[in-house]
Amino acid sequence: MASTSGSTPDEVFDASKHAKAPPRFYISAPQDAPAVRVGLVSPTIGYGLFAARDFAKDEFIFHEAPMMTALFNEKFAADQTLVQSQVAAYRAALASHPATAVAFPVPAARFGIAPPAFDRAAAVLASGELGRNLAHGRFAGSTVTRDQYDAYVAGIKAVEKPSEADARDACLDFFKHYAFEVGGRGAGSGVAAAAAAASSFSASASSSSSSSSCPASSASVTREACIYLLGSLINHCCTVPASSSGFLGSSGKRSSSSSLSGTEQGPNCCWRIGPSGLAHFVKPRHICVQARRAIREGEQLTWDYGKREKGFVCECDTCRGSFVGGLGQICAIL
Ligand SMILES: C[S@@+](CC[C@H](N)C(=O)[O-])C[C@H]1O[C@@H](n2cnc3c(N)ncnc32)[C@H](O)[C@@H]1O
Numbered sequence: 579m580a581s582t583s584g585s586t587p588d589e590v591f592d593a594s595k596h597a598k599a600p601p602r603f604y605i606s607a608p609q610d611a612p613a614v615r616v617g618l619v620s621p622t623i624g625y626g627l628f629a630a631r632d633f634a635k636d637e638f639i640f641h642e643a644p645m646m647t648a649l650f651n652e653k654f655a656a657d658q659t660l661v662q663s664q665v666a667a668y669r670a671a672l673a674s675h676p677a678t679a680v681a682f683p684v685p686a687a688r689f690g691i692a693p694p695a696f697d698r699a700a701a702v703l704a705s706g707e708l709g710r711n712l713a714h715g716r717f718a719g720s721t722v723t724r725d726q727y728d729a730y731v732a733g734i735k736a737v738e739k740p741s742e743a744d745a746r747d748a749c750l751d752f753f754k755h756y757a758f759e760v761g762g763r764g765a766g767s768g769v770a771a772a773a774a775a776a777s778s779f780s781a782s783a784s785s786s787s788s789s790s791s792c793p794a795s796s797a798s799v800t801r802e803a804c805i806y807l808l809g810s811l812i813n814h815c816c817t818v819p820a821s822s823s824g825f826l827g828s829s830g831k832r833s834s835s836s837s838l839s840g841t842e843q844g845p846n847c848c849w850r851i852g853p854s855g856l857a858h859f860v861k862p863r864h865i866c867v868q869a870r871r872a873i874r875e876g877e878q879l880t881w882d883y884g885k886r887e888k889g890f891v892c893e894c895d896t897c898r899g900s901f902v903g904g905l906g907q908i909c910a911i912l
Contacts, residue, residue: 607859608638608866613715614808614879616681616708618726621733623893625681626813627879630718633869638857639847639879640715641866644804645678646671650759651800660800664749671805677707681807682756683734688748692736696724699731708807713864717808756810757803760851760863802863804851809865815845815880816896844896845881846873 612630619626633639648667649660671678672686679686680702683693693699700722702708709717737744848870853860860866867879880894 606638608640608714610714610716612718613640613712615718615721616703616808616811617721617878618723618730619813619878620893621729623813624684624730625722625811627808627811628721629873629875629877629879630716631875633873635869635871637869638714639867639869639873640808641713641857641860641864642806642809643711643713643861643864645675645711645807645810647760647802647804647863648753648757649800650753650757650803661746661750664753665745668749668752675707675710675807677702677710677807681708681811682752683731685748685752685756687734687736688740688751689745690736690738690740693731693734696727699727700724711807713861714859753803753805756805758806758809758849758851758865759801759803804863804865806865809849809867812847812867812879812881813894814883814886814892815894816892817882818844818896846870846877847879847881849881 614627615630616625617628618624629639646667648664651657651660668685668689672689672691679691680694680699687693694702700720703720703722706717706719708720737748740748846869848868850857850860850866850868852862852864857866857868873879886892
């Protein structure tokens, strides 16, 4: 992870070699203070998470247990056992958490469940249900308005009497776009598994130093993948290429690229899954979200998903004209 470089993500502090642990091993858990709100970004992007207070660079924002866990293998599409594990996990999540269908209305619709009317959805969004799996950091409610919600769900139609094949395909897409692979040494600035538009599960593909020795990079290894009620709602933002020049400032005027570095633009968060020297308080399978730079209250939390699916039209701030020419075309061909 770029913001915490200086140690490998899973470096273990060996007390016998040091009189005193270096300060980076003492980064504390996220505060039990308001951390995030959910909001609707646009009818095409859907929900996103927004900072509920200011965060300092490197501060941990929240730490969350998974909503559901299922088996994963890069070749899982051809493996009915794995797909059935996902469908069973999703059905269980739908049955046990009312927030599941509200937070993820598109996969729910493909399982035959229509998005609830605004009043019911708003009650769930405001109730704290979405924050039920938080271990640290508090869910601070929703900014979703009736008009925003109605515009979003207008395009989501429930499939009538979905077949088992429909359910399997829906689940496959849900995991492909929302899940994080765990069991390896997950950490990075992007969505681990596949998120938004990744063409395949590639949990470690965008991770900092974790991919090379991680067996997850073997397509034949079966691992677990987790979907998180809040962590899986974080949207993608393209990393600003280090070589880029010709920044346009927020006014739309060209600004000196020296005044804004790549990490001050682009994604503002990174993640890690499971404990490590820097996040020793994180439990296995839990996701911990960390600020890559200072974040102001109200700013949308984003990270870089890594690989993008061919044809993905990126609507992130980096692509929407922050650069001369934009990066949208680059996203589409990755
Ligand atoms: C992990 S989910 C994020 C939560 C999602 N916005 C939602 O409401 O379910 C990934 C999906 O969000 C959308 N998305 C995320 N970032 C995007 C971006 N930069 N441009 C366009 N769509 C994006 C895509 O539909 C993608 O498949």
